[in-house]
Amino acid sequence: GLATGxxxxxxxxxxxxxxxxxxxxxxxxxxxxxxxxxxxxxSQDVKDKIDLLTSRMLWADKLFVAFFVALLISYLISSxxxxxxxxxxxxxxFGVLVLTTIIAMGLSNSWQWLINxxxxxxxxxxxxxxxxxxxxxxIITFFVGISGAILFYSRNKREGSVGGNFE
Numbered sequence: 001g002l003a004t005g006x007x008x009x010x011x012x013x014x015x016x017x018x019x020x021x022x023x024x025x026x027x028x029x030x031x032x033x034x035x036x037x038x039x040x041x042x043s044q045d046v047k048d049k050i051d052l053l054t055s056r057m058l059w060a061d062k063l064f065v066a067f068f069v070a071l072l073i074s075y076l077i078s079s080x081x082x083x084x085x086x087x088x089x090x091x092x093x094f095g096v097l098v099l100t101t102i103i104a105m106g107l108s109n110s111w112q113w114l115i116n117x118x119x120x121x122x123x124x125x126x127x128x129x130x131x132x133x134x135x136x137x138x139i140i141t142f143f144v145g146i147s148g149a150i151l152f153y154s155r156n157k158r159e160g161s162v163g164g165n166f167e
Contacts (some may be wrong), residue, residue, distance in 0.1 A: 002152055003096040006145040009068075010100060010137065014107045016067055017130045018117045020060035021114065024123035027057045062132045072144060079148040090153050097145040105136040111135070
């Protein structure tokens with residue numbers, strides 16, 4: 001359960017970051033097109049109202065933080081509340097964690113390459129925390145995994161905090 005949780009957190013955060021980046025980029029293209037229309041086609045009042053909607057699109061970065069915190073809390077709760085297995089599984093988990101961290105390195109490099117493209121420059125400028133998070137994704141993934149493993153494997157064998165002892 002712990003290994004799949006780390007993989008899920010890493011994958012979902014990358015998908016959310018990419019979605020936010022493309023949504024902001026598309027919004028900027030739509031808004032620029034509307035703002036460049038002649039005032040006889042679209043009145044200036046309507047253009048101003050559409051331009052104000054940009055502030056709502058900038059919530060993507062804040063939602064990214066909230067999404068990460070929610071996933072992190074659920075991961076840590078599950079690592080404390082599930083009954084633990086034999087400590088030998090820690091070695092298997094550690095191997096999966098190293099593999100997941102290597103995959104996170106590739107995702108981090110992909111993100112860096114993507115935000116360096118001029119097409120998505122508007123989105124990259126406005127996703128400051130997302131960009132920081134994606135830059136440090138391998139380290140964050142590794143330490144989230146280790147913290148969950150410490151909580152999970154430091155308890156007595158097969159003991160969970162919910163439901164008592166399972167022996």
